[in-house]
Amino acid sequence: xxxxxxxxxxxxxxxxxxxxxxxxxxxxxxxxxxxxxxxxxxxxxxxxxxxxxxxxxxxxxxxxxxxxxxxxxxxxxxxxxxxxxxxxxxxxxxxxxxxxxxxxxxxxxxxxxxxxxxxxxxxxxxxxxxxxxxxxxxxxxxxxxxxxxxxxxxxxxxxxxxxxxxxxxxxxxxxxxxxxxxxxxxxx
Amino acid sequence: xxxxxxxxxxxxxxxxxxxxxxxxxxxxxxxxxxxxxxxxxxxxxxxxxxxxxxxxxxxxxxxxxxxxxxxxxxxxxxxxxxxxxxxxxxxxxxxxxxxxxxxxxxxxxxxxxxxxxxxxxxxxxxxxxxxxxxxxxxxxxxxxxxxxxxxxxxxxxxxxxxxxxxxxxxxxxxxxxxxxxxxxxxxxxxxxxxxxxxxxxxxxxxxxxxxxxxxxxxxxxxxxxxxxxxxxxxxxxxxxxxxxxxxxxxxxxxxxxxxxxxxxxxxxxxxxxxxxxxxxxxxxxxxxxxxxxxxxxxxxxxxxx
Numbered sequence: 001x002x003x004x005x006x007x008x009x010x011x012x013x014x015x016x017x018x019x020x021x022x023x024x025x026x027x028x029x030x031x032x033x034x035x036x037x038x039x040x041x042x043x044x045x046x047x048x049x050x051x052x053x054x055x056x057x058x059x060x061x062x063x064x065x066x067x068x069x070x071x072x073x074x075x076x077x078x079x080x081x082x083x084x085x086x087x088x089x090x091x092x093x094x095x096x097x098x099x100x101x102x103x104x105x106x107x108x109x110x111x112x113x114x115x116x117x118x119x120x121x122x123x124x125x126x127x128x129x130x131x132x133x134x135x136x137x138x139x140x141x142x143x144x145x146x147x148x149x150x151x152x153x154x155x156x157x158x159x160x161x162x163x164x165x166x167x168x169x170x171x172x173x174x175x176x177x178x179x180x181x182x183x184x185x186x187x188x
Numbered sequence: 189x190x191x192x193x194x195x196x197x198x199x200x201x202x203x204x205x206x207x208x209x210x211x212x213x214x215x216x217x218x219x220x221x222x223x224x225x226x227x228x229x230x231x232x233x234x235x236x237x238x239x240x241x242x243x244x245x246x247x248x249x250x251x252x253x254x255x256x257x258x259x260x261x262x263x264x265x266x267x268x269x270x271x272x273x274x275x276x277x278x279x280x281x282x283x284x285x286x287x288x289x290x291x292x293x294x295x296x297x298x299x300x301x302x303x304x305x306x307x308x309x310x311x312x313x314x315x316x317x318x319x320x321x322x323x324x325x326x327x328x329x330x331x332x333x334x335x336x337x338x339x340x341x342x343x344x345x346x347x348x349x350x351x352x353x354x355x356x357x358x359x360x361x362x363x364x365x366x367x368x369x370x371x372x373x374x375x376x377x378x379x380x381x382x383x384x385x386x387x388x389x390x391x392x393x394x395x396x397x398x399x400x401x402x403x404x405x406x407x408x409x410x411x412x413x414x415x416x417x418x419x420x421x422x423x424x425x426x427x428x429x430x431x432x433x434x435x436x437x438x439x440x441x442x443x444x445x446x447x448x449x450x451x452x453x454x455x456x457x458x459x460x461x462x463x464x465x466x467x468x469x470x471x472x473x474x475x476x477x478x479x480x481x482x483x484x485x486x487x488x489x490x491x492x493x
Contacts, residue, residue: 040381044393072393075233076381077347081355090348097237114389118234119242126228128197137388149391153424160462162202173228177249180297181241184290 011061015102022056022095028085029053035079035089045069049079049089056092065103070096071111113140123178126170131163189318191264191309192254193221194274196416197229198267203416205457209442210266210311212455216327216446217319221264224254230273233385244281245294247273252295252302262307264314266442268415272344274308279349310345311442312414313352316360321367329450331369333478337444338408339365340401341378342418355379361441365412368448377404382421395430398422402434409477410437412444423463437463437472447472 011019035049036042042049047067055064073093080090097115100108109116117136121128134154138147157163199207214221231246251274254263265271281288282304292301315324339361346355353360358379362372380401383394398421405411413419423438425431439461446456453459458469470476 040397041383041386041393043396044390072386072390074381074384074386074394075236076343076384078343078381080348088348091236094236094243095240098240101237111389112237114385115234115237118232119238122229122231122234122246127200128229128232130198130201152427156424156427156462157202160460162204162460162462164201167200170226170228173226174246174249176297177245177294178242181239181245181294184294185239185241 012102015061015099018095018099018102019056019059019061022092022099023059025088025092025095026053026056029057029087030085032084034082034084038078038082039073040076040078041072041074044072049093052096053087053089053092056096064096065100065108068111070100073097110141110143113137116140123174124171125166125168126173127167129164129166132166189218190220190222190261191314192258192261192306193223194227194230194250194254194263194265194270195223196265196267196270197232198416202420203267203440205443205460206266206416206419206440208454209440209446209456212451213442213445213449216449216451217323219314219319222258222261224250224263225257226253230270232269232273235273241290241294243273244277244287244291248277248281248291248302249295249298249300250274251277251306251308252300255302255306256300262309264309264311266311266414267417268310268342268344269417271308271310272349275349275351277302278304278306278308310352310414312345312360312364315364317352321363324364324367324445328368328448330448330475332365332444332448333369333475335370335444335472335475335477336373336407336409337365337370338373338375338405338411339378340382340405340411340413340418340422340438342413342415343379343381343384345414346379361412361414364441365444368444370444373408375404377401382418384417384421387421387425392430394421395425395428398425399430399432399434402426402436403432405436406434408436409471410439410444412439412441414441423461426463435463437461437468 031050033050039049047069052069070093075090077090080088083089101112114137117133117140121133121136195207227250231243235243235246263274265274281291295301341358341361346353346358365372381397383397387394419438426435443456458464
């Protein structure tokens with residue numbers, strides 16, 4: 001698959017499956033816009049949540065994947081609480097992030113870098129170790145200036161005694177679970 | 189009263205003051221907390237964007253351990269994301285035959301199985317509904333003396349599941365604060381999102397929410413919270429001009445309870461709060477707001493002093 005030729009790209013089976021699941025979940029959306037009006041991060045989105053659900057209904061995969069809308073979801077569940085159709089919209093935003101991750105372009109990897117680093121940290125240590133999570137995130141983001149952004153906060157956290165060396169108490173505890181889930185998700 | 193305790197990762201790391209004060213306050217109220225043996229991360233809000241199955245399997249593992257090792261006990265989770273993830277398993281996995289089987293197949297890899305019998309409780313739920321406000325009042329030795337506190341609930345303990353409070357107009361924390369002798373201030377930011385992990389992935393976006401919340405808290409002696417990520421987001425950027433230059437201590441509800449119960453260091457660990465400088469710390473210890481000049485603040489308070 002040649003990533004530089006967007007038009008030559010055809011969605012793989014997993015991508016199609018997530019999109020189908022999403023279309024099922026969002027099918028009843030009546031485009032009232034309550035989600036858009038409820039979203040605290042809507043101002044930073046390029047496509048409003050309401051428009052995004054329409055694009056999901058129409059299966060407009062390319063347009064969906066170009067958007068940064070779902071990366072701006074902070075999982076506050078306000079849209080889910082208020083949706084008059086009772087749709088699980090926050091969960092759908094999570095599914096859109098997974099859908100985009102299947103595509104795996106550089107832009108997407110940058111957006112999912114923190115989630116990926118977080119899960120790698122969980123897999124390694126069993127419990128999240130903040131002092132090794134952040135360097136993992138910096139590496140994945142490939143932004144050399146990013147650590148500088150966190151330097152003042154890191155110093156203040158250190159002064160308040162909030163930073164601790166990684167604990168290996170639960171190290172490797174989730175190895176089997178991660179391996180099994182990976183195996184199951186590759187099968188399906 | 190006895191609970192299976194799920195501290196969660198943050199409470200072992202940058203939010204130790206929350207863990208320590210929860211344990212101290214619960215002990216003072218005669219509540220026994222038994223740590224779930226061998227507990228691991230619940231996946232926070234990072235599992236869902238990566239793996240649909242992991243999103244359920246990680247929290248389910250901890251419920252399976254509680255079910256097996258501490259039968260009959262409800263799980264108490266102080267952290268908002270942990271609480272929601274654990275609760276989500278009971279609401280979305282249990283009762284969904286296919287998904288439940290898949291989650292148990294995954295757990296089977298480490299010899300575990302979750303039947304779905306464990307109750308999941310948030311600490312506010314336990315404080316208000318199991319312990320009750322009267323026993324809390326009885327335990328007070330040094331009430332908060334009219335301290336003006338803004339109760340910040342955040343998102344995930346209230347939404348999407350309406351369990352112990354109204355997600356539109358939450359009151360549970362305000363009631364606990366009143367019982368402690370504080371003066372909860374009316375504001376409309378209590379259930380607004382602080383940006384959560386967006387503060388890491390897109391800080392310029394989350395900063396808008398943080399600035400709005402801190403701005404609305406002007407005039408408060410403190411903001412009380414029950415979420416480690418809310419606490420971090422609201423206090424970590426107070427030195428940042430993008431956050432609007434508002435300074436206010438962001439304290440865990442259990443730290444304020446500890447102070448009202450007369451517990452001293454190391455039970456409340458006020459030194460770990462980055463939003464506390466020396467004068468704020470002294471103000472909280474000496475109950476500075478009790479001696480404010482008449483005319484400033486509330487009239488009834490002025491009469492009391």
